[in-house]
Amino acid sequence: MTWGLVSNWILPGLWITVQVALFSALIALVVSFVIGTLRTSELWIVRFLSGAYFEIFRGASALVVIFWFAFAFPLLFGWQLVPLWAGALALGLTYGAYGSEIVRGSLAAVPEAQREAGIALSFTRLQRLRRIEIPQAWPEMVPPFNNLAIELLKGTALVSVIAVADLAFAGNVIRLSTNESAPVYTLLLVIYFVLAFGVTRGMRAVERHAKRGVGRLPERKPLFSRTAAATANGSTTDGGAR
């Protein structure tokens, strides 16, 4: 394997993989929230339709959905998607179905009392979701979303089957031209691992930020905090915090 192969195939492939991952993650995130909240609707027809979406895409093979968007979609609608977008759309819709279950479950875990407090203050259902329920459910969603994001990142390798020149596609090209399977695929393993590890570190930061937003982690203090001053006049009005 030469530097030429790496710079001509692996690096552009890496960039394509990152793009597919970002675009499909964005689509999946939107789908997760839309379908996930619709599945908590009070109207049965809304619950039924969003539930149907969830079941269909959960039950469909991501690989087949990719083929469908690449080859069946143009025949049915007379409109050809760029392969990269066909892949990103297929992955986003599929992984979004899994994500909707994360959103639905986390919303269901918000205490009923919070819903009632929102009603008592005359918030609309949409306001309760946006201002009360989703912000409280969000910290619970981050760890499972991390899992899903990594699954999705590795799933992007599937788009190589519709001739999107991503990392996996590049690996295949190099293997065919050099017959050096071992170094090529070892390199790919390492690259995917590094990417996934980066995602995890990023999601950890997101999680910490989310928990701080609901008062569940100590707030970030300046390097030299005013602890002494705070203790001096920080006596609480009715017997101290529990």
Added chain:
Amino acid sequence: MNTPNDTPAGAAGEAGSTGGRSPGEDLITFTDVTKRFGDNVVLDDLCFGVEANKHVTLIGPSGSGKTTILRLLMTLAKPDEGTIEVDGEYLTHERKNGKLVPAGEAHNRAVRKKIGMVFQQFNLFPNMRVLRNVTEAPVHVLGMEKDEAEERARGLIELVGLTEHLDKYPTQLSGGQQQRVAIARALAMRPKVLLLDEVTSALDPELVAGVLDVLRDIARSTDITMVCVTHEMSFARDISQKVLMFDQGKIVESGSPDKIFNDPDHERTREFLSSVH
């Protein structure tokens, strides 16, 4: 303790208004209200009224339907039979072509704005700091300017003695402090009716007095109609003009606190009062 017993009444004085309803008229009317949970009849053909500007306390053993009355008033539950009126409008029903039909969400939300509730478990929003807990509904439900809402919220938070905790999250406060924020949050909506659902039951004993002091202050300095469920009999005696004794979904007797606590007519009331003292 720095509970502001001597706070100027201004901050709370603007919180409630009777909307032109003359004193003596009923602000809340229950007519033949029945509520069941399965086979269990929680409220049995209940009729009663609460006059505007009065403070009414509901007492009775647990399971006698007191909290259900508050939940019906807050439209957190719907009556199986009968109607409830608040300030001349039906709850969970509306008039269409002269007929009473189950109300849509828009109607319910309009009536709800007249009613505020303080819960046993406080139910503050943990994702908002104290100030925003109090301003969120005035800004987004009443459409108040943010500056105005914050100014009023600061006044109310001062009234409940928590000015130095404005920027904390609810989890950083004690139960008593959280409950006082919850009181400020309910008052910020300028309700005509304030529902208090066993507001001290979840508190450590030493925190109860602070919360009750705040409520006594509000009862004295505002004209908000209060419906209160409590096991704090001395508090009930202090603030209420009328006490209703409940048992098994019915009113056993009602009267002035003096009458009910000192000289009740019914054996059941005497029994209950001796069990809580």
